[in-house]
Amino acid sequence: MLVLALDTATPSVTAGVVELAAGQPTVLAERGSVDARAHGELLTPYAREALAEAGTGMRELDALVCGIGPGPFTGLRAGMVTAAALGHALGLPVYPVCSLDAIAAGVPDPDPLLVVTDARRREVYWASYAAGARTGGPHVESPATLVARELGIGRAAGHGARLYAEALGFVEIPPAYPSPAGLVRAAGAPLAGGEPPGALTPLYLRRPDAAEPGTRKRVSQP
Amino acid sequence: MTGKIVLGIESSCDETGVGVVRVDPAGELELLADEVASSVELHARFGGVVPEVASRAHLEAIVPTMRRALTAGGIELSDVDAIAVTCGPGLAGALLVGVAAAKAYAAALDVPLYGVNHLAGHVAADTLEHGRLPAQCLALLVSGGHSQLLRVDDLAGKITEIGSTIDDAAGEAYDKVARVLGLPYPGGPPIDKAARQGDPNAIAFPRGMTGPRDAKFDFSFSGLKTAVARWVEARERDGEPVPVNDVTASFQEAVADVLTAKAVRAAIELGIGTLVISGGVAANSRLSTLAGQRCAEAGIELRVPRPRLCTDNGAMIAAVGAHLVAAGVAPSSLDLSATPALPVHTVSV
Ligand SMILES: [Zn+2]
Numbered sequence: 001m002l003v004l005a006l007d008t009a010t011p012s013v014t015a016g017v018v019e020l021a022a023g024q025p026t027v028l029a030e031r032g033s034v035d036a037r038a039h040g041e042l043l044t045p046y047a048r049e050a051l052a053e054a055g056t057g058m059r060e061l062d063a064l065v066c067g068i069g070p071g072p073f074t075g076l077r078a079g080m081v082t083a084a085a086l087g088h089a090l091g092l093p094v095y096p097v098c099s100l101d102a103i104a105a106g107v108p109d110p111d112p113l114l115v116v117t118d119a120r121r122r123e124v125y126w127a128s129y130a131a132g133a134r135t136g137g138p139h140v141e142s143p144a145t146l147v148a149r150e151l152g153i154g155r156a157a158g159h160g161a162r163l164y165a166e167a168l169g170f171v172e173i174p175p176a177y178p179s180p181a182g183l184v185r186a187a188g189a190p191l192a193g194g195e196p197p198g199a200l201t202p203l204y205l206r207r208p209d210a211a212e213p214g215t216r217k218r219v220s221q222p
Numbered sequence: 223m224t225g226k227i228v229l230g231i232e233s234s235c236d237e238t239g240v241g242v243v244r245v246d247p248a249g250e251l252e253l254l255a256d257e258v259a260s261s262v263e264l265h266a267r268f269g270g271v272v273p274e275v276a277s278r279a280h281l282e283a284i285v286p287t288m289r290r291a292l293t294a295g296g297i298e299l300s301d302v303d304a305i306a307v308t309c310g311p312g313l314a315g316a317l318l319v320g321v322a323a324a325k326a327y328a329a330a331l332d333v334p335l336y337g338v339n340h341l342a343g344h345v346a347a348d349t350l351e352h353g354r355l356p357a358q359c360l361a362l363l364v365s366g367g368h369s370q371l372l373r374v375d376d377l378a379g380k381i382t383e384i385g386s387t388i389d390d391a392a393g394e395a396y397d398k399v400a401r402v403l404g405l406p407y408p409g410g411p412p413i414d415k416a417a418r419q420g421d422p423n424a425i426a427f428p429r430g431m432t433g434p435r436d437a438k439f440d441f442s443f444s445g446l447k448t449a450v451a452r453w454v455e456a457r458e459r460d461g462e463p464v465p466v467n468d469v470t471a472s473f474q475e476a477v478a479d480v481l482t483a484k485a486v487r488a489a490i491e492l493g494i495g496t497l498v499i500s501g502g503v504a505a506n507s508r509l510s511t512l513a514g515q516r517c518a519e520a521g522i523e524l525r526v527p528r529p530r531l532c533t534d535n536g537a538m539i540a541a542v543g544a545h546l547v548a549a550g551v552a553p554s555s556l557d558l559s560a561t562p563a564l565p566v567h568t569v570s571v
């Protein structure tokens with residue numbers, strides 16, 4: 001099965017072409033760069049380049065996998081709308097994956113770990129994992145709040161672990177960002193078994209900033 | 223089926239629009255579909271468009287709106303020959319959703335992509351209703367987001383701004399005045415409705431930017447909005463009832479007077495025989511009536527698309543794309559990005 005994996009929930013813009021056979025992903029080609037402001041610009045060109053390098057094309061694909069966050073809103077939407085439109089145009093299923101799960105799926109050993117990414121505004125997105133399954137999260141909160149939870153897990157993947165290394169004090173382990181192989185692995189049995197995908201709904205975790213207007217300010221002096 | 227099918231995607235503010243237009247070899251357009259999903263009700267309680275709320279709504283709406291447009295137009299995605307998308311001006315996060323979607327559709331269908339200017343779209347909307355524009359025309363764009371006078375020499379490439387608002391857009395002034403009077407958001411329709419029962423000469427509200435030293439073709443609506451608020455507050459302070467109908471009629475008269483006077487004067491001075499009025503405020507009854515009178519007196523042809531085409535929609539973006547296709551303009555690159563402050567003279571990128 002030929003899969004295109006996309007993620008824009010972190011500062012990394014990730015696109016990869018993955019062959020999935022007997023549950024094992026093999027990455028045929030990938031493109032990625034860390035540029036939080038260029039998600040919308042780079043993602044489609046990256047997907048085309050990866051497909052070309054893999055010697056294939058959009059029409060040969062069997063499925064799409066897309067990270068659904070949590071992630072800073074604007075960048076996250078670039079990847080999700082790209083996946084949704086590609087899925088519609090190509091008539092393919094789009095499998096949603098929590099982007100933190102995709103990072104965790106890039107860690108080879110099964111010992112407990114945290115995945116921490118940057119949520120901006122001095123907060124992090126995080127989730128905890130053990131034996132390849134999510135055990136907590138995803139949440140958004142300050143590094144201090146995460147530490148105060150005393151989860152008893154000493155190591156963390158994800159670029160947020162480095163960004164807040166001082167406040168968090170975890171042992172940093174790779175990967176820092178979701179990879180195409182991690183995304184496909186995290187899509188798991190539904191993708192491998194050809195089951196219908198779940199809803200492609202973003203994990204925003206925060207409400208939009210919007211204040212209802214209070215009483216009208218007078219323009220004239222009383 | 224002769225001609226080319228152009229799909230247009232619009233997401234610059236609070237409307238998710240997808241339109242389908244066919245352009246024949248002679249450059250004549252036929253509107254096949256025009257589907258819009260609006261998030262306006264989600265913004266009502268905030269009294270204005272909340273960018274993040276709009277962006278979230280675009281992400282949810284874009285593929286369903288696309289499906290509806292294809293069904294309404296009786297076409298398949300495989301029939302599409304080109305895709306046009308608004309790449310600016312507009313809200314950054316909102317634009318990005320449409321641009322990213324358009325790029326994905328263009329890449330998947332392997333068809334050319336045109337990143338186009340939203341303001342050119344408002345002018346092009348008229349060609350869907352009234353056919354080709356003359357070699358030269360003047361366009362007055364008035365909505366919640368824009369108030370501009372444009373000289374249009376070529377819809378596929380040459381549009382020049384000759385005047386714009388120096389502060390609020392006309393539609394913004396409507397929203398603010400509505401709030402002062404306790405009328406709902408958006409302010410245009412309730413003000414227009416109340417004003418029909420009022421006396422437009424009851425209160426002499428100021429006409430901004432009409433002094434001898436003011437820029438001839440620029441607008442200002444901030445002073446007018448403040449003048450209305452002061453007038454209403456004075457009545458409230460004196461414990462007198464506020465004559466909402468007369469206030470709205472007099473406010474609306476001031477807006478329509480300035481807009482039409484400047485547009486007609488520009489047409490006369492530039493020797494242009496056709497005026498197009500488009501944008502959400504173009505649906506305003508007093509503006510169209512007064513523009514009709516003044517254009518008739520000055521011997522200027524007035525063109526106003528039906529209200530449905532005046533507000534933001536995907537069909538107007540497909541129309542710009544169709545004019546670009548017909549003119550043989552080179553398409554955009556797939557690394558196209560949203561440009562929130564795209565200047566009007568950049569019709570396509
Ligand atoms: Zn507009």
